[in-house]
Amino acid sequence: MEDKKIIGLLFERAETVLDEISNKYSRLYKGILREVLSDECDVEECGNDVLLTIWNTIPPNRPKSMTAYICKVARHIGIDKLRYNTRKKRNTGYTVMLSELEDCLPADQNIHGTEEHSEIIRSILDEFLRGLDPETEIMFVRRYIYLESVTHMAKQFELDENHISVKLYRARKKLKKLLEKEGIKI
Secondary structure, rough: OOHHHHHHHHHHHOOOOHHHHHHHHHHHHHHHHHOOOOOHHHHHHHHHHHHHHHHHHHHOOOOOHHHHHHHHHHHHHHHHHHHHHEEEEEEEEHHHHHHHHHHHOOOOOOOOOHHHHHHHHHHHHHHHHHHOOOHHHHHHHHHHHOOOOOHHHHHOOOHHHHHHHHHHHHHHHHHHHHHOOOOOOO
C-alpha cells in the first residue's frame, strides 16, 4: 500500500491501517529499536508504542515521508525506553553515540520549535550530507539515523573500526563548521 493511502486511512481513523503499517514497516522500526535496545521484549513493546504514536499523531501531522516519520518515532521511543532502562547505568553504547553528536548539535534545545526553524535545519543537513563522499554519507546516516554501532558497520563495510570512527569524527567536524557558518549556535 502506498504511503499516501496509508496517511489517508489514518486521517479516516481506519483501524486496519495499523496492520498495513506493521506489515510494511515493522522490519524497519524493529531494526531501529534493536540497535538501541538489547531486550527483544522491549523491542516488541516499543514496536507497539510506535504504532500507537503514529495513530495518535497522524492526524494532525501529515508527514511527507512515512519512512522518515516512522524512523523518527522509533528512534525517540527507543531512546526513551533506553533512558528508562538505564537511568542509573549511564555508561551505555548508545549514550556514547549521543555524546559524539553533542559538539555539533545546535545549542537551541527546541529544534522543533517552528516549521521555519525545522526547514532551516533540514536544508543544512541536506547540504551537509550532499557534501560528503558516498561512503561517509552512508556511515553517517547508519550511525546517527539508524543507530548502528561502529562495530556492526565495521563488519558490514569490512573496514577497521578506527577507520570508521575517524570518518565519522571528520564528518561531525564538517557538520559543526557548516552549522556555525549558517549562524546556528552550537
